[in-house]
Amino acid sequence: MAPNPLHLLEPKDCALLLIDQQAGLAFGVGSIDRQALMNNVVALAKTATVFGLPVVASTSATKVYSGPLMPAVKSALPSVEPIDRRSMNVWEDDKTREAVLATGRNRLIVSGLLTEACVTFAVLSALSAGLEVYVVGDACGGLTTASHELALGRMQAAGARLTSWIQVLLEMQRDWTRHETYDGARAIVESHAGGYGIGLAYAREMIRPA
Numbered sequence: 001m002a003p004n005p006l007h008l009l010e011p012k013d014c015a016l017l018l019i020d021q022q023a024g025l026a027f028g029v030g031s032i033d034r035q036a037l038m039n040n041v042v043a044l045a046k047t048a049t050v051f052g053l054p055v056v057a058s059t060s061a062t063k064v065y066s067g068p069l070m071p072a073v074k075s076a077l078p079s080v081e082p083i084d085r086r087s088m089n090v091w092e093d094d095k096t097r098e099a100v101l102a103t104g105r106n107r108l109i110v111s112g113l114l115t116e117a118c119v120t121f122a123v124l125s126a127l128s129a130g131l132e133v134y135v136v137g138d139a140c141g142g143l144t145t146a147s148h149e150l151a152l153g154r155m156q157a158a159g160a161r162l163t164s165w166i167q168v169l170l171e172m173q174r175d176w177t178r179h180e181t182y183d184g185a186r187a188i189v190e191s192h193a194g195g196y197g198i199g200l201a202y203a204r205e206m207i208r209p210a
Contacts, residue, residue: 009107009168011172014107015053016044016048016053016054016056016108016111017058017100018041018045019118020059020066020114021111022059022062022070022113023067024066025113025141026141029143030143031115031148032148039192041111042192044139047185053109054105057069057077057080058085059084060118088118089125090122092125107132108126108133110133110136115147115148116143116148127158134161134162135156135161136164137152139165165192
């Protein structure tokens with residue numbers, strides 16, 4: 001039975017799907033600064049690790065144009081072996097689709113390139129298959145801002161839920177007294193969340209028991 005969409009994300013319900021986070025495709029991204037995109041994807045990958053989410057990564061055209069999984073993403077997920085495929089739609093690749101389904105999780109968190117194609121196709125197909133899908137909009141990249149936003153809108157209209165990497169992390173942590181994930185979550189925020197992370201690090205150093 002699928003989780004109630006009104007319920008907050010719980011790690012036990014979720015899996016992460018990374019689609020084509022490859023340099024050859026990142027070259028074409030114009031909807032977000034590429035360094036910001038990289039930061040967001042790495043932060044999301046680290047979040048999945050801290051909260052114990054199963055991760056499926058898929059690549060395409062690695063020998064032709066797109067290249068391998070970007071090194072920073074691979075470093076954040078050293079135990080994840082990307083599944084290379086030919087089809088633009090992850091869901092039409094038997095090996096990748098079965099890997100996602102084998103996680104047994106009903107909530108699928110998606111990040112990928114390009115928003116207008118491989119991300120949209122996979123999300124629409126996963127929704128059709130009955131999964132609850134969350135698209136991490138700031139960890140996806142489109143060719144233009146307009147086409148990225150139109151693609152997000154199409155997915156949302158079909159039933160996908162839009163979110164950001166920091167919302168995924170904070171929604172799963174929710175309480176800073178959850179000690180089992182506190183250190184890992186805090187480290188991600190400090191490294192990747194800009195001013196919020198700077199403030200968190202500052203507070204940690206300044207507010208100490210007498």
